[in-house]
Amino acid sequence: MSAGPSYLSRLFITLASLPLFKSRLWRWWYNLLARHDKAAELLFMNYGYAEEQDGGFVLQPADMPYRYSIQLYRHVLEGVEVEGKDVAEVGSGRGGGASWLARYLKPHHVTAIDLSPEAIAFCNAHYHLQQLSFRQGSADALPLPAGSQDVILNVESSHCYPDMAAFIAEVRRVLRPGGVLAFCDLRAVTESDALIRLFRGSGLVLEVNRDISAYVLRALERMSDERKQAISQRVPSWLHAALEDFVALKGTVLYEGLRSGDIVYMSCLLRKPGQKPERQEE
Template identity: 30%
Template structure:
């Protein structure tokens, strides 16, 4: 056990990870904590199913991916990865022209570490922290990590265990939809960013939530410098990935067989799922944003 000398928060150590979850939150915000525990269970089951499938060591991304479609492109690097190419392309488009080299970066909702591996490969940041609420994800990242500039911790996006102005770049890809209190998350992002820092953010939002989320971001103190609808690019990637993800070793097949997750097709937005059809109809939008702290 670890106890913070400043705020008395108590954290736990495991031989596979350090947990920086402040357990006092379950008493202060019990309903929100229950939602977070449900997310932990779901992602733990996905991690388990990928391990059983035999492809777990290759499945470092769970995002929808991105395929170019003639609209404006922002990436300055093209991925050379054959495996997970669309997912890497999504990251590179999100980064765009943002300076990463020799800067301190945190990936909130880092999942299975794919974004961090790609950032290290293509941009050479000074340091990267991966933060995720699911211990199974962080245990996986630590098992694959060779040390060096990356640090992986279990932690809560709404109660980030770092001091004010600790990072130059904050990354959050397809994760914020699971956070019960969006305002607290945006405020935490602002708090841990240095002045001039950049928030690289993607999320699949209901159409009527886009303006509301932008308002919350601005109320937290962040200025929007890019706000792009890339739904058509994400749909193309979902189409391309469908065969791989529904194959005998794909996440859809194995999650159905080995976990209690309700609708894995919905989770990964396979063609025909409600989420996919809502993107196609325009009632959900995949937004790619860059914001700064001035």
């Protein structure tokens, strides 16, 4: 168990809360982690989702190590029509979620977007699926035409954005009428009401608003020992404490925040008003 946040992680958390530094620091941090992933095993970076009893769906053997992270994707897309649809993931990171979606849920096409050109270069080299493509771009200036997507997926990424309102405006621009934003992320409990107000005033209809903190906390508990071992074996010792804080091992600031209720993990579905026209076959 960690005795508390390292100096490096405290400094990072402080600076990352400032809009001027926010996106640059998160990009630097993700790239630093990726550079130490020599075996290309860091395909998911989310906190996961776990029911009391796991199971109920089948994964290919190569996907089994990522079960809890994949379950978070399955949860946030619950009730969302994906098969045959155009889907964009904003904040796709190392591409594990976009790849799982493209391989298992039969979309027409998945466009995965991330701010980091290094992440996009990794994904283009690592994944080779006809229905999946990767683009570098910012959440507040999505590289997508207006009205081009049926579903926008945003998993544990928005806390990095310096301008959440600009992102939501871009979502509304890019979605087709009737299209859906499937969103999940963590917020300080003091900030969660402001996010819901932003959603309600965005011109999108907030259809679902769930607190899934207990399910995320359960996943963190189940992954904690394995992640701690991976950190000790795969990254330099000077990074251990900061990375343990980052992945929310048991006893760290984020873990204890979720456990105490000071941090809430939110899961929302928002829909663009209007009847979605049938997509023209190509």
